Amino acid sequence: MTTKNKFFTHWPTLLLGCIVASFFLVAIFSFQIDETETAIVTTLGTPSEKPVEPGLHMRWPYPIQDVYRFDRRVRCFSGTVAKDGQETSTRDNQNIIVSIFINYRITDAKKFYSSLVTISKGEAQLNNWMRGVTLEVFGRYNFGQLVNVNPKKMCLTQIQNEILKKLRAQAKPSGIEISFVGINSLNIPESISKSVFDRMIQERKVEAEKFLAEGRSEAQRIVTEINRKRDDELAKATAKAKEIRAQGDADAAKYYATYRKSPELAAFLRKLDSLRTIMKSKTTLILDTNSAPFDVFKMDAEKLKAGPRK
Amino acid sequence: MDKLSTTTDSREQQQDSLYDAGLKSLVKSLQIVFIFLVIIIIGMLLRFLTLEGYFHVKKSQEAVIVLRFGKYVNTFDKGWHWFLPYPVHQFIRFKTNRQILKVNFLPVRRPGPPGQPQQGRPLVPGQDYYLITGGANIIHTEWVINYKIIDPKAYFENTSWPKNPMDADEIEKGDIPGTRGPQTMLRAFLHDAVIKVTGSMKVDAILTQQKLVYKNKVLDVLSKNLKKMNCGIEIIDLDLNNVAPPVSTRGAFTAVTNAGTAASALIDKAKEYKVREENTVQTKVAQINADATVYKTVVVSQSKADSVYFDSIYKEYKKNPDTVLMALYNNTLSEVLDKIDQKYIIGGSKSKQEVRIKINPELIKEKNQDLN
Numbered sequence: 001m002t003t004k005n006k007f008f009t010h011w012p013t014l015l016l017g018c019i020v021a022s023f024f025l026v027a028i029f030s031f032q033i034d035e036t037e038t039a040i041v042t043t044l045g046t047p048s049e050k051p052v053e054p055g056l057h058m059r060w061p062y063p064i065q066d067v068y069r070f071d072r073r074v075r076c077f078s079g080t081v082a083k084d085g086q087e088t089s090t091r092d093n094q095n096i097i098v099s100i101f102i103n104y105r106i107t108d109a110k111k112f113y114s115s116l117v118t119i120s121k122g123e124a125q126l127n128n129w130m131r132g133v134t135l136e137v138f139g140r141y142n143f144g145q146l147v148n149v150n151p152k153k154m155c156l157t158q159i160q161n162e163i164l165k166k167l168r169a170q171a172k173p174s175g176i177e178i179s180f181v182g183i184n185s186l187n188i189p190e191s192i193s194k195s196v197f198d199r200m201i202q203e204r205k206v207e208a209e210k211f212l213a214e215g216r217s218e219a220q221r222i223v224t225e226i227n228r229k230r231d232d233e234l235a236k237a238t239a240k241a242k243e244i245r246a247q248g249d250a251d252a253a254k255y256y257a258t259y260r261k262s263p264e265l266a267a268f269l270r271k272l273d274s275l276r277t278i279m280k281s282k283t284t285l286i287l288d289t290n291s292a293p294f295d296v297f298k299m300d301a302e303k304l305k306a307g308p309r310k
Numbered sequence: 311m312d313k314l315s316t317t318t319d320s321r322e323q324q325q326d327s328l329y330d331a332g333l334k335s336l337v338k339s340l341q342i343v344f345i346f347l348v349i350i351i352i353g354m355l356l357r358f359l360t361l362e363g364y365f366h367v368k369k370s371q372e373a374v375i376v377l378r379f380g381k382y383v384n385t386f387d388k389g390w391h392w393f394l395p396y397p398v399h400q401f402i403r404f405k406t407n408r409q410i411l412k413v414n415f416l417p418v419r420r421p422g423p424p425g426q427p428q429q430g431r432p433l434v435p436g437q438d439y440y441l442i443t444g445g446a447n448i449i450h451t452e453w454v455i456n457y458k459i460i461d462p463k464a465y466f467e468n469t470s471w472p473k474n475p476m477d478a479d480e481i482e483k484g485d486i487p488g489t490r491g492p493q494t495m496l497r498a499f500l501h502d503a504v505i506k507v508t509g510s511m512k513v514d515a516i517l518t519q520q521k522l523v524y525k526n527k528v529l530d531v532l533s534k535n536l537k538k539m540n541c542g543i544e545i546i547d548l549d550l551n552n553v554a555p556p557v558s559t560r561g562a563f564t565a566v567t568n569a570g571t572a573a574s575a576l577i578d579k580a581k582e583y584k585v586r587e588e589n590t591v592q593t594k595v596a597q598i599n600a601d602a603t604v605y606k607t608v609v610v611s612q613s614k615a616d617s618v619y620f621d622s623i624y625k626e627y628k629k630n631p632d633t634v635l636m637a638l639y640n641n642t643l644s645e646v647l648d649k650i651d652q653k654y655i656i657g658g659s660k661s662k663q664e665v666r667i668k669i670n671p672e673l674i675k676e677k678n679q680d681l682n
Binding site: 251 | 377380381397433434441498505513555556565575576581587591601620639650651652656
């Protein structure tokens with residue numbers, strides 16, 4: 001069998017072999033960069049001038065060329081002090097325990113590769129910067145500027161902006177952009193927390209007393225006020241009643257003018273009215289025979305015949 | 311000699327034929343293996359080109375982002391789709407339904423002597439979590455963030471998600487251990503918002519009447535910061551499940567609440583007294599006015615009646631004064647004596663014997679009947 005004949009006989013096998021081989025060749029001589037990545041290609045150890053954009057690219061296989069990929073998405077990083085915090089002093093010598101977090105991303109892969117090389121080393125460096133800047137910035141503010149009910153005195157946002165500015169300046173030469181700095185924790189040392197509890201309890205006691213005192217005072221005020229109003233109204237009503245009675249007496253007195261016709265008759269009639277009013281049931285009355293009409297008991301027969309003297 | 315060479319040749323021929331048979335068997339078995347391998351390769355290629363490229367997206371729960379050689383192609387949020395599989399296309403699946411993240415600022419429960427409460431135990435930073443309020447007081451809180459991915463493309467490009475986006479955040483085990491990912495970022499943002507807002511409010515306001523204001527302020531700060539990051543995540547709701555002072559101080563806070571209640575009770579009692587007194591005063595005033603008015607009416611009417619009576623008596627008195635006086639006296643006396651229970655007339659003589667006459671004594675029988 002000739003070579004040409006052998007080729008035409010075994011062409012499916014050869015074709016399959018070529019397909020598989022081409023897959024391997026493409027895999028060896030190309031690489032992909034995702035949208036979420038940025039990369040540096042080194043040729044015999046020298047990094048490329050510009051970072052590689054997302055997509056399919058050709059390259060020489062290792063050791064001629066090598067590809068270093070970096071995630072360019074935003075990473076949230078809190079450092080080594082995330083859990084326990086970092087103890088520092090404020091300007092007014094109050095001890096606090098604080099930790100911050102940053103959101104950062106790799107924006108310049110070449111600078112990052114040249115200075116830090118890996119994410120792990122990059123975060124180690126960021127951790128050092130974060131610790132240093134935190135101590136420096138927090139040390140310039142009083143405790144009352146970290147927590148305060150007066151918004152004009154509260155400076156946490158200002159502190160964050162200051163830390164962000166400093167960290168950005170430090171990280172930029174390494175190809176890192178820091179987009180946000182936040183406070184992860186703000187605590188006080190364990191030894192101070194007990195005294196804080198005692199102060200809170202004392203403040204609450206004062207508050208409770210204040211409530212009770214205000215309540216008693218307000219209740220007393222209401223009672224005093226209503227008593228005053230009551231006495232006032234009763235006095236006014238009594239005075240008014242007196243006026244009415246006086247008016248009644250005055251009106252009644254107009255009718256007394258008729259008694260001037262015979263004061264003696266008026267007095268006699270008054271006495272008779274008084275008798276009617278005074279003498280009621282459950283009364284014992286003792287009269288003698290000098291009082292009319294019982295004086296008839298003393299008159300003898302001769303006088304009875306004659307009749308009463310005129 | 312020829313016989314010997316013939317024998318040797320036939321022996322060699324025998325050996326050659328045996329060798330050829332072995333080779334043929336080997337070739338045959340290799341051919342079989344080769345065919346088997348070809349079938350496997352073709353099967354893998356077929357599977358690779360067909361099934362590997364299919365994916366299905368659950369509506370309202372997932373989104374799938376398709377990359378071609380690493381570049382973004384499209385986002386799919388429902389239905390069945392097919393693309394050439396990896397290495398040509400990549401399919402990245404995200405959850406877009408409602409997700410929950412719990413964040414607590416609570417003390418850790420440490421075992422202590424049995425029966426002894428945790429009161430008075432100081433808080434250890436790093437183990438016990440708490441917040442400092444505007445008046446430098448301490449509180450504990452429990453939060454639940456309800457969030458969802460509303461922009462899968464922004465989330466994909468800007469947020470560092472784990473290798474499998476459907477999983478929880480990855481734990482880095484390198485020089486600086488810890489989690490990295492969207493949940494870590496959300497948790498950190500909430501810490502920041504809660505610390506800032508708590509530090510600007512009074513403890514009593516947070517614990518009592520301004521709880522809702524507190525929660526809404528935190529939500530506001532959290533939402534604004536997330537929006538700045540353009541990370542494709544939206545906060546649906548933020549729940550403040552618990553806010554309480556430290557265990558050691560709870561009795562004192564309860565005492566304040568009780569004092570407030572007691573003060574309100576005192577004021578309510580005073581107001582009740584006020585209402586009662588107002589009603590009583592109104593009644594008394596009305597009574598006083600009524601009595602005075604009645605007195606006036608009575609005294610005027612009485613005086614008028616008396617004057618009319620006097621005028622009518624006077625007319626007759628002028629004509630016959632003695633008779634009128636006697637008649638009036640006797641009428642009055644008889645009217646009065648009729649009402650009096652016990653009446654005695656005693657003699658006016660100067661003798662030692664005294665006569666007493668009881669006028670109209672009540673009969674005992676009549677008296678008993680009256681009593682019955």
